[in-house]
Amino acid sequence: MTSVEFHFNAADKLNYTCRLLRKANAKGSNVVVIAQQPLLSELDAALWSFDTLSFLPHCVAGGAADNVLTASPIVIADSTRLAPHADVLVNLSNTVPAGFERFERLIEVVSQDQQDRLVARQRWKHYADRGYSIDRKEVESKSA
Template sequence: MTEVAFHFNTPDKVAYACRLLRKAVSSGAKVVVTAGANDLQMLDVALWTFAPLEFVPHCRASANAAVLAASPVMLTDAVPAAPHQQVLVNLGEQVPDGFERFERLIEIVGLQDDDRLQARSRWKHYADRGYAITRHDLAARSSS
């Protein structure tokens, strides 16, 4: 069963995703990131620029099959039959279709009320289906 984790109170979802992806790739993980088109564009740009000496290899879902297979991070607005199903990171508002094919799902939730409300709905969706959920509160971590 898919391991589900929520990372709450993220002040900047894109910057946090960059750090999370850098860590995942350095540990050898293969990751699919799903979000709306605007968030994916911001993440794509940020992954090229956030750390000058630590490029995070990534591609869009529209890349050719060889690039998709070689890239540890794929950015998509819909979770297709991805070349790997290890980790799915959701920056979007909805439960990603096909999340249950992945070993792990990480939901990144910002500070905005609407983002938190949508996250509660996704939490309920996973909980109602019997998924164990791990909660990571970034506000609690930064205050300690």
């Protein structure tokens, strides 16, 4: 069964996600990040410039060739349908991602914004109602 984590109170959702992806990449994890526009494009741009000392290898699904998708440890997409692997799914959208249950781990990143917190509660209820054990983490403020 997919392990579900909620990372609450991210002051800067984009920066936190970049840090999370850097950590996952260092551990050798394959990650799919689900986001809608304009956040999808903002994350793509941020991953190119986030860390001046290293590069976070990634691609955007839908615009990348199949061999690039399969070789990329970080894939950014608007849905899980093009996901080439099923290790970790990071959800930055406001909805429960279709097909999340095929991933080993799901991470929901939630900002301090009230609306974001409200829709996160609905997703939490969705997972809990289906018997998923949920781990709650409080985000600590850190710089890149």
